[in-house]
Amino acid sequence: MKNITVIGSGTMGNGIAHLFAQNGFAVALVDINPTSLEKALKTIANNLDRQITKGTLTEDSKTQTLGNITTFTDLQKGVANADLVVEAATENIDLKLQIFKQLDEFAPKNAILASNTSSISITKIASATARPTQVVGMHFFNPVPVMKLVEIISGYATDKAVSQKIFELSTQLGKVPVVVNDYPGFVSNRILMPMLNEAFYALFEGVAGVEEIDTVMKLGMAHPMGPLQLADFVGLDVCLNILRVLHEGLGNPKYAPCPLLVNMVEAGHLGAKTGKGFYEYVPNSKATLVAERFR
Numbered sequence: 001m002k003n004i005t006v007i008g009s010g011t012m013g014n015g016i017a018h019l020f021a022q023n024g025f026a027v028a029l030v031d032i033n034p035t036s037l038e039k040a041l042k043t044i045a046n047n048l049d050r051q052i053t054k055g056t057l058t059e060d061s062k063t064q065t066l067g068n069i070t071t072f073t074d075l076q077k078g079v080a081n082a083d084l085v086v087e088a089a090t091e092n093i094d095l096k097l098q099i100f101k102q103l104d105e106f107a108p109k110n111a112i113l114a115s116n117t118s119s120i121s122i123t124k125i126a127s128a129t130a131r132p133t134q135v136v137g138m139h140f141f142n143p144v145p146v147m148k149l150v151e152i153i154s155g156y157a158t159d160k161a162v163s164q165k166i167f168e169l170s171t172q173l174g175k176v177p178v179v180v181n182d183y184p185g186f187v188s189n190r191i192l193m194p195m196l197n198e199a200f201y202a203l204f205e206g207v208a209g210v211e212e213i214d215t216v217m218k219l220g221m222a223h224p225m226g227p228l229q230l231a232d233f234v235g236l237d238v239c240l241n242i243l244r245v246l247h248e249g250l251g252n253p254k255y256a257p258c259p260l261l262v263n264m265v266e267a268g269h270l271g272a273k274t275g276k277g278f279y280e281y282v283p284n285s286k287a288t289l290v291a292e293r294f295r
Contacts (some may be wrong), residue, residue, distance in 0.1 A: 015144025080283030122155035139254030200258035
């Protein structure tokens with residue numbers, strides 16, 4: 001594989017593009033919004049500058065990495081030469097089905113089609129294509145250039161040789177791949193999201209405040225970040241979507257999203273990306289608790 005197409009230039013998409021480009025791949029970064037593509041390239045450049053400051057990257061490597069990325073607003077043109085397509089669009093099943101239907105039409109017939117979905121069924125996504133054996137999950141973690149894990153999800157029809165290729169590719173990228181089967185939430189979010197949801201309920205029911213809940217989990221369980229602040233960084237809307245996938249897919253009431261989470265998302269308080277969640281986020285400042293009711 002030499003030519004990689006990444007669909008979506010948001011946080012995950014630009015991180016995936018950064019990773020592949022820094023490892024010498026030719027990357028086509030596709031987004032319908034040209035402003036988003038400009039923002040993505042700036043983000044990648046800033047992250048490369050941080051690596052230079054830390055002494056882990058040279059200026060020449062930065063130039064080469066950015067030179068490996070070409071942006072497109074036209075999906076058909078962006079996937080024309082792809083050996084692998086990694087979809088990193090919003091976690092919405094209807095959108096992903098639409099994208100994969102188009103990918104199946106426009107991408108070369110031998111191209112592997114991967115999704116960075118964190119919870120949606122790969123089998124369902126593959127059903128939108130005429131090549132389900134070539135559809136696989138390639139779930140990166142944020143921040144992509146830093147986090148070592150790649151969760152590789154084999155759908156019901158995914159060819160074992162395809163999963164193996166993605167496994168080997170992930171290793172080539174310096175990641176630690178883990179192959180899992182296609183069930184709601186896979187492994188990562190099937191275990192993580194109920195823990196976060198329980199933290200939401202503990203706050204909702206008045207067991208303790210935000211700071212207390214996060215401190216218990218950081219100091220008592222050696223977690224690097226408390227569950228409520230972690231949820232803010234994941235995105236409260238993303239947490240809600242994943243919990244709904246788990247609840248619907250597994251039919252177990254333990255996955256029912258906490259009403260507090262639902263209300264916060266409906267209010268537009270989505271965490272770090274909107275500046276307000278369980279904490280308030282101001283650029284170049286430490287996160288602070290949002291309101292008295294969360295203390």
